Amino acid sequence: MNVDADGQYSLFNSDDMRVLQGQVGKAAMDDGFHLFVADLKADKGDTFTLSKISRLRAIKAMQDGLSVSERGKQTGILSLSYQGEDKARIEKLLSDIAQNYFMQNVKRDAAEAEKSLAFLQGHLPGVKAELTTAENKLNKFRQENDSVDLSMEAKASLDTMLSVEKQLNELTFKESELAQKFTKEHPAYLSLLDKRKTLLGEKKRVEAQTQKLPKTQREVLRLRRDVEVNQAIYVQLLNKVQELNIMKASTVGNVRIIDDAQTYESPVKPKKPLIAVIATLLGGMIGVGVVLLKAAFNRGIENPDDVEAIGLPVYASVPLSSMQQDIEKKRQKKEIRTASESLLASVNPADLSIEALRGLRTSLHFAMMESANNVLMFSGPSPGIGKSFVSANMAGVLAKSGQRVLVIDSDMRKGFLHHQFSLKADQGLSDCLAGKSEREAVIHHQVLENLDVLTRGQVPPNPSELLMHPRFKALLEWASEQYDIVIIDTPPILAVTDAAIVGAHAGTTLLVGRFGENL
Secondary structure (H helix, E strand, C coil): CEECCCCEEEEECCCCCEEEEEECCCEEEECCEEEECCCCCCCCCCECCCCCCCHHHHHHHHHHHEEEEECCCCCCCEEEEECCCCHHHHHHHHHHHHHHHHHHHHHHHHHHHHHHHHHHHHHHHHHHHHHHHHHHHHHHHHHHCCCCCCCHHHHHHHHHHHHHHHHHHHHHHHHHHHHCCCCCCCHHHHHHHHHHHHHHHHHHHHHHHHCCCCHHHHHHHHHHHHHHHHHHHHHHHHHHHHHHHHHHHCCCCCCCCCCCCCCCCCCCCCCHHHHHHHHHHHHHHHHHHHHHHHHHHCCCCCCHHHHHCCCCCCCCCCCCCHHHHHHHHHHHCCCCCCHHHHCHHHHCCCCHHHHHHHHHHHHHHHHHHHCCCCEEEEECCCCCCCHHHHHHHHHHHHHHCCCCEEEEECCCCCCCHHHHCCCCCCCCHHHHHCCCCCHHHHCEEEEECCEEEECCCCCCCCHHHHHCCHHHHHHHHHHHHHCCEEEEECCCCCCCCHHHHHHCCCCEEEECCCCCCCC
16 A cells, blocks of 8 residues: 555555555545544655455454453453553554443343234334224224114123223234243143133133124124224233333343453563563473483493493593683684793683693603503593593693693694694695605794693595505604604594504504593
């Protein structure tokens, strides 16, 4: 719908064809389209999107938001509430529902009187015609017989007959009312039938008495009886019609609207404090549940005793360092450029992780006395368990103690030991073993005091074959003579065979396991 000037608007279909043009405050109809816009707050050229919903869908939408409840038990007081965003629309909607319910109740109570009224109004013309015919017959007979008068006996019979006919007519009306409520076996209906039977018997007795009168008087009596009976029926019908009209007009029903629809000043939904409390409780419950679920499915090592139980000695337990996590974040942002800023052993020598590595250094001092050489290999069962962290910082701890240390990254597949020292891996072990570069050219000297590093180099297509080449054995023999200790960081032992090849040349092998991850 597009807004035109001076309260005018135009309605277009989905094909951008104008199907209706109207004015605000007036109903517009054209080509099967009907639209009434009561108020429009928009500028010229503004566009609105109108959508039509079916009657059943509109009723369903109203029922979803409407709530009806009884205030108290068997009080008969109904409370209506509706939740929505438009206060004015909700007030109008609830007021219309209450008024419609009230009017339907009044119409339902007046329906019985209306049906009876329609029945009587349909019979009035026929009764009036019968009355006119009876009066004409009586007048004609009197004119022909010079106005014959009735005797006292005949008048008494006529009065009795009229009384009986009147009572029979009343029973007819009453029977029509009872037939709408009860069956013919109901006591009230049976009583009415007995009374009708008695009146019919009285009517036959009076008719038998009138047979003893002279013929002329009998005829006059019959004609006057017809006139009187029809007149009584007609008057009774008129009175009944007036009574029903008064009853219909005065019907008020048994429903009363106590209070008009009103809206709250503050929103009833959403209840933000309650939602916050429930969200906090649910968050806590879900968090506890997730932790318990992870603990139930986690089969990793959580205690050094589990390792010693299978016959492997535990030399150290290295705790997780929050400082190392900060260093990793800075390294990702490329804020670290030197090894002294990248290695935890240099950044924070007093860290608990470094203290644990110092304890490992002391244990290795005695453990390596009986080793075949001074080559120390770090490996582990799976990636991401901290082999490179332990290798680099162990080298830093040993270098600070005055020992000359060489760190070799033998993971020529995905090794990233060079990141621990903020170095590049353009040339390294793979180039040396392939014969492309001399070992002295690829070793990074004095990365830290007493610490040299040999990175992995370019990723080769055959890392296992390079490690089995005699050049690797010669490299280790040379490094063992030139350095006090040689540390080798290897790939995961369960993933590839590289660690097993390197282990054949190492005098001491240490396995790194991570809490909660390794079995």
